[in-house]
Amino acid sequence: xxxxxxxxxxxxxxxxxxxxxxxxxxxxxxxxxxxxxxxxxxxxxxxxxxxxxxxxxxxxxxxxxxxxxxxxxxxxxxxxxxxxxxxxxxxxxxxxxxxxxxxxxxxxxxxxxxxxxxxxxxxxxxxxxxxxxxxxxxxxxxxxxxxxxxxxxxxxxxxxxxxxxxxxxxxxxxxxxxxxxxxxxxxxxxxxxxxxxxxxxxxxxxxxxxxxxxxxxxxxxxxxxxxxxxxxxxxxxxxxxxxxxxx
Amino acid sequence: xxxxxxxxxxxxxxxxxxxxxxxxxxxxxxxxxxxxxxxxxxxxxxxxxxxxxxxxxxxxxxxxxxxxxxxxxxxxxxxxxxxxxxxxxxxxxxxxxxxxxxxxxxxxxxxxxxxxxxxxxxxxxxxxxxxxxxxxxxxxxxxxxxxxxxxxxxxxxxxxxxxxxxxxxxxxxxxxxxxxxxxxxxxxxxxxxxxxxxxxxxxxxxxxxxxxxxxxxxxxxxxxxxxxxxxxxxxxxxxxxxxxxxxxxxxx
Numbered sequence: 001x002x003x004x005x006x007x008x009x010x011x012x013x014x015x016x017x018x019x020x021x022x023x024x025x026x027x028x029x030x031x032x033x034x035x036x037x038x039x040x041x042x043x044x045x046x047x048x049x050x051x052x053x054x055x056x057x058x059x060x061x062x063x064x065x066x067x068x069x070x071x072x073x074x075x076x077x078x079x080x081x082x083x084x085x086x087x088x089x090x091x092x093x094x095x096x097x098x099x100x101x102x103x104x105x106x107x108x109x110x111x112x113x114x115x116x117x118x119x120x121x122x123x124x125x126x127x128x129x130x131x132x133x134x135x136x137x138x139x140x141x142x143x144x145x146x147x148x149x150x151x152x153x154x155x156x157x158x159x160x161x162x163x164x165x166x167x168x169x170x171x172x173x174x175x176x177x178x179x180x181x182x183x184x185x186x187x188x189x190x191x192x193x194x195x196x197x198x199x200x201x202x203x204x205x206x207x208x209x210x211x212x213x214x215x216x217x218x219x220x221x222x223x224x225x226x227x228x229x230x231x232x233x234x235x236x237x238x239x240x241x242x243x244x245x246x247x
Numbered sequence: 248x249x250x251x252x253x254x255x256x257x258x259x260x261x262x263x264x265x266x267x268x269x270x271x272x273x274x275x276x277x278x279x280x281x282x283x284x285x286x287x288x289x290x291x292x293x294x295x296x297x298x299x300x301x302x303x304x305x306x307x308x309x310x311x312x313x314x315x316x317x318x319x320x321x322x323x324x325x326x327x328x329x330x331x332x333x334x335x336x337x338x339x340x341x342x343x344x345x346x347x348x349x350x351x352x353x354x355x356x357x358x359x360x361x362x363x364x365x366x367x368x369x370x371x372x373x374x375x376x377x378x379x380x381x382x383x384x385x386x387x388x389x390x391x392x393x394x395x396x397x398x399x400x401x402x403x404x405x406x407x408x409x410x411x412x413x414x415x416x417x418x419x420x421x422x423x424x425x426x427x428x429x430x431x432x433x434x435x436x437x438x439x440x441x442x443x444x445x446x447x448x449x450x451x452x453x454x455x456x457x458x459x460x461x462x463x464x465x466x467x468x469x470x471x472x473x474x475x476x477x478x479x480x481x482x483x484x485x486x487x488x489x490x491x492x493x494x495x496x497x498x499x
Contacts, residue, residue, distance in 0.1 A: 176388060179392065181393070186387050189380060192380050193384065236404065239325075243397060243404065
């Protein structure tokens, strides 16, 4: 009788211990967020590179097109949108690369937490560290191009919806390209078809605001696409990471 | 069906089927082109310039059909890990890109006299261009991998992402800008199409020709793809009548 009871007690204890050791999905996400923020903070000089890029390109436009304020005001919204998309590209490429090289991704695959959730967390951390600073300087860049004050909120709203969407799409492509020989042009080539609808709707909202007509419809489309991408992109990204990691 | 999935069986089967498909495709192309370029009357508005449609429209149909075919093959490759499906999906991409390029080139040749411009950012032209970039992305991603099977799976996943994206692109650019004429072929009721029957039948024959040509070309390309992927395997060595294994020389 004792010989029967003893192992069950042990097994129960062991399973309890395992349950205590394995953190829940949310705890894992929090740990990943903290780690990504810490890594970004340790290399905080790199955080300014996209900002610098955006400022330089914005400053070049008046030199190329002439300082006519009316022309600059007309093109400001679209130009800033394209600059944000381009400034996002270099960071997107390295979203998973260092984790693939040092073996972190293999741990992600082995982890009991769903891989898609980890991908979504990584996208959130990526957006907060590399894209949010860009959005913060947008009013300044808008001022450089003489963007009118009533278009600026619409531009910000459009970017707030468009950039997470682009980051989610970019995460899928970055995961796909992670196992390949590195090339930034490849990522740009793959992102272009996916970015077309995003740019069209964001620019549509900005253009509507500039000519004083209702701009909510394109913004709603962006929001709908963002909801769809939040659900689908992490799953596709997880599938892509599995291809990238397994030999 | 299961046995057809094995590379040696497929290799033999494709080798036997390919010449016949190619022959029928060529015959259909000759008949279709004769019907389109000689028999069909000139258009009352566009004169003879509309005749480029007998190349343009079947190519445009093919550019979409090949993409769908590639995505289905890619899905099979991802879900069941069929080596043959990987090869077929990856051989579809250059063929589809070629059809898309032909569509863009012939459209632009027709656009110059008709619309007065080589290119315009019209909805259909733009979505065709986006489709071309999707094909280039698939080809580029496939070739960026050292391991070809891994590259094929990654590119297949990209093709599947693209097929979700294509309708979104289509409707978004339509909302954005439209100039291209609507479709003149009503698929549910061919008799009610707004195209004259004397112009419709060469068009359909050309569509048949391009489909058959595509399948013949895919069979041929997949045979070569399989040979180079399976180089070193027993059946390939027997097939090429080669010497015993030479790892470096075996790659074609």
